Amino acid sequence: MRHSHQLPLVGVLLFSLIPSQLCTICEVSKENYSRLNPLINTMINSKYAKGVQAANVLLSLRLVGIRNQSIEQQLIQQVHDSEESTDLTSGQLALVILALGACQSSDETFAYPHLVSQLEKKFQAEIKNMEIHHGNPLTNYYQLSLDILALCLFNGKYSINRVTKLFTPENKNFYFGGQFSVDTGAMAVLALTCVKRRIVNGQIKTDEEHFKHIKGHIKSLVKKILSEKKENGLIGNLFSTGEAMQALFVSSNECLNENEWNCQQTLDTVLEEISRGAFHIPIAAAQILPALVGKTYLDVNKNSSCGSGNFNISSQEPIPVVPTSSPSYILVHYSVEINETYSTDVTVPTGSVFLDVMEAAQKMNKTAFCFTVRESSWGSYITSVQGLKANSNDRSYWELLSEGKPLSQGVGSYVVHNGENLEVRWSKY
Numbered sequence: 002m003r004h005s006h007q008l009p010l011v012g013v014l015l016f017s018l019i020p021s022q023l024c025t026i027c028e029v030s031k032e033n034y035s036r037l038n039p040l041i042n043t044m045i046n047s048k049y050a051k052g053v054q055a056a057n058v059l060l061s062l063r064l065v066g067i068r069n070q071s072i073e074q075q076l077i078q079q080v081h082d083s084e085e086s087t088d089l090t091s092g093q094l095a096l097v098i099l100a101l102g103a104c105q106s107s108d109e110t111f112a113y114p115h116l117v118s119q120l121e122k123k124f125q126a127e128i129k130n131m132e133i134h135h136g137n138p139l140t141n142y143y144q145l146s147l148d149i150l151a152l153c154l155f156n157g158k159y160s161i162n163r164v165t166k167l168f169t170p171e172n173k174n175f176y177f178g179g180q181f182s183v184d185t186g187a188m189a190v191l192a193l194t195c196v197k198r199r200i201v202n203g204q205i206k207t208d209e210e211h212f213k214h215i216k217g218h219i220k221s222l223v224k225k226i227l228s229e230k231k232e233n234g235l236i237g238n239l240f241s242t243g244e245a246m247q248a249l250f251v252s253s254n255e256c257l258n259e260n261e262w263n264c265q266q267t268l269d270t271v272l273e274e275i276s277r278g279a280f281h282i283p284i285a286a287a288q289i290l291p292a293l294v295g296k297t298y299l300d301v302n303k304n305s306s307c308g309s310g311n312f313n314i315s316s317q318e319p320i321p322v323v324p325t326s327s328p329s330y331i332l333v334h335y336s337v338e339i340n341e342t343y344s345t346d347v348t349v350p351t352g353s354v355f356l357d358v359m360e361a362a363q364k365m366n367k368t369a370f371c372f373t374v375r376e377s378s379w380g381s382y383i384t385s386v387q388g389l390k391a392n393s394n395d396r397s398y399w400e401l402l403s404e405g406k407p408l409s410q411g412v413g414s415y416v417v418h419n420g421e422n423l424e425v426r427w428s429k430y
C-alpha cells in the first residue's frame with residue numbers, strides 16, 4: 002500500500018539525508034492547548050470517580066503536569082480507598098502504583114514498596130491461572146502488560162524468561178474474537194520497551210537470546226498496531242488511539258516515516274472528536290490525553306519529563322444536556338442470543354441508552370431478559386443475561402451489537418436510534 006514510487010528523485014535524496022528530522026514526536030502545539038480543555042474538565046469534574054478511574058485520571062494529570070493540590074488529594078484518597086479493598090485485580094493494583102508513583106522528584110523514594118510486592122504476588126496468580134485454565138489469565142493481557150510495566154518502572158521482581166515467553170505476539174490473548182486488540186498490543190509494547198531499556202542500561206542482566214526475543218516481539222507488535230491504522234488516522238478505534246500513539250512514540254528507534262504513520266492526521270481526527278464530546282467518560286479522556294502532549298507511561302518515573310502543565314484549568318462544569326421539551330419516543334428491536342434468540346420490541350424515550358432498552362425489556366419479561374451489571378471504570382459492564390455469567394476462564398462474555406456489528410461503547414453510553422436492531426450475544430473472545 003505504499004506509494005513511494007511517486008516520490009521524485011530529489012525527494013528521495015532529501016528524504017534520506019534528513020531522516021532524524023522526521024523523528025520528532027508529534028503533539029498538539031501549546032497555542033492549541035485550549036482544544037484539550039474538554040478532556041481536562043471531564044477529568045477534573047469526575048469528583049465521584051472511584052478506584053481505577055481515579056488512578057487513570059491521577060496518572061494522566063500528573064504526566065501532563067497538572068498538579069493541583071486539592072484535586073490530587075481527592076484522587077489520592079479515592080485511590081487509597083480502592084487499594085484497601087483487597088480484591089483489586091493485578092492490573093488495577095498496577096495502575097494504582099503507576100498513579101501514586103508518577104512524576105515524583107528523584108530524591109523521593111517510592112513510598113509504596115508493599116504495593117509492589119503485592120503486585121508480584123498477583124502477577125504470579127495470573128500465571129498460575131494460565132497454567133490451570135488453558136493459557137487464560139485471571140484477567141487479560143492488557144492487565145498483565147500493566148503489571149510488567151509497573152514492576153519494571155518500580156523495581157519489582159519478574160523473570161525476563163517468563164516475559165519473553167508470555168508476550169509472543171502470536172499468543173491468543175492479544176486477540177479478541179480473532180481481532181488483534183490494539184489497546185492490549187500497545188500496553189505490551191510499553192511494558193516490553195521498559196524492560197528492553199533496563200537491559201540496555203545494564204540495570205538488569207539477561208543473555209543475548211532473550212534480548213533478541215524482546216526486540217523481536219516489540220517490532221512485530223508495532224507492525225500489528227500499524228496495520229490497524231484507519232483511513233482517518235485512528236489506530237484501532239477512537240479509544241485505543243491514545244495508547245497506540247504512546248506505543249509508537251517509545252518504540253520507534255528507527256523513526257517512522259509518513260508512509261508508515263501520518264501522526265498529524267491522527268492528531269487532527271482526535272482533536273475533531275474531542276470537540277464533538279466523544280471523550281466524555283473520564284477514563285477515555287485520561288487515556289487519550291498524555292499522547293496528545295507527547296507523553297507516555299514510560300515517563301512516569303522520570304520527574305523531569307513530566308509535563309509543564311501549561312493549561313488553563315477552569316473549574317467550569319461540563320455543559321448540561323438540556324432535555325427536549327416534549328419527550329418523544331422511539332421503537333427499537335432488542336434480542337438476546339444464546340443458542341436460541343429471544344426478541345422483543347421496546348419503546349423508550351428519545352436519547353435513551355442501550356441500558357434503558359435492556360431495563361425496559363426486563364420489565365416486560367424477566368425470564369427472557371433479566372440481566373446483571375457491574376460498575377467498572379468504563380461504566381456499566383454486562384456480567385450476565387438469563388443468569389448465564391461471563392467467565393474469563395473460558396473466555397466467555399456478553400457481546401453488544403447493533404445491526405449485527407459489535408459496538409465500540411458500553412450499554413451506559415451507547416445512545417440508541419429509532420428502528421435499530423440491538424443484540425446481546427453470548428460469545429467467546
Ligand code: B12
Binds near residue numbers: 094140177240241401
Ligand atoms: C480486556 C477487555 C475486554 C474483555 C473483558 C473481560 C476480561 N477478560 O478482561 C472483553 C473482551 C470481554 C471485553 C468486552 C467488551 N469491551 Co472491552 N476492553 C478490554 C480492554 C482491552 C482492557 C480492560 C482492562 O482490563 N483494563 C484495565 C483494568 C485495570 O481496568 P478495569 O476497569 O478493572 O477493567 C475492567 C473493565 O474495563 C471491564 N471492561 C472491559 N471492556 C469493557 C467495556 C465497557 C463498555 C465496560 C463498561 C467495561 C469493560 O473489564 C475489565 C476487566 O474486568 C479495554 C482497553 C482499554 N483501553 O481499557 C477494552 C475496552 C474497555 N472495551 C471496550 C468495549 C467497547 C467492549 C465491549 C462493549 C465490546 C462489545 N461490542 O461487546 C464489551 C463489553 C460488553 C459488556 N458485556 O458490557 C472499549 C470501551 C470504549 C468505550 N468508549 O466505552 C475499550 C476501551 C476497547 C476499545 N478501544 O474500544 N473487553
Ligand SMILES: *[C@@H]1O[C@H](CO)[C@@H](O)[C@H](O)[C@H]1NC(C)=O
Binds near residue numbers: 030032
Ligand atoms: C492549531 O490548530 C489549527 C487548527 O487545527 C491549525 O491550523 C494550526 O496549525 C495549529 N497551530 C499550530 C501552531 O500547530
Ligand SMILES: *[C@@H]1O[C@H](CO)[C@@H](O)[C@H](O)[C@H]1NC(C)=O
Binds near residue numbers: 104105106304305
Ligand atoms: C519534580 O517534582 C516536584 C514535586 O514532586 C516538583 O516540585 C518539581 O518541579 C519537579 N521537577 C521537574 C524538573 O519537573
Ligand SMILES: *[C@@H]1O[C@H](CO)[C@@H](O)[C@H](O)[C@H]1NC(C)=O
Binds near residue numbers: 035311312
Ligand atoms: C491562559 O489564560 C490566560 C488568560 O486568559 C491567557 O493569557 C493564556 O494565553 C492562556 N494560556 C493557555 C495555554 O491557553
Ligand SMILES: *[C@@H]1O[C@H](CO)[C@@H](O)[C@H](O)[C@H]1NC(C)=O
Binds near residue numbers: 045069070071072314
Ligand atoms: C484546584 O482545583 C480546585 C477545584 O477544581 C479549584 O477550586 C482551585 O482553584 C484549584 N487551585 C489551583 C491552585 O489551581
Ligand SMILES: *[C@@H]1O[C@H](CO)[C@@H](O)[C@H](O)[C@H]1NC(C)=O
Binds near residue numbers: 339340389427
Ligand atoms: C448451545 O448448544 C450446544 C449444542 O447443542 C450445547 O452444547 C451448549 O451447551 C448450548 N449452550 C448454551 C449456553 O446453552
Ligand SMILES: *[C@@H]1O[C@H](CO)[C@@H](O)[C@H](O)[C@H]1NC(C)=O
Binds near residue numbers: 343366367368369
Ligand atoms: C417470556 O419469555 C419466555 C422465553 O421466551 C416465554 O416462554 C414466555 O412465554 C414469556 N412470558 C411472557 C409473559 O411473555
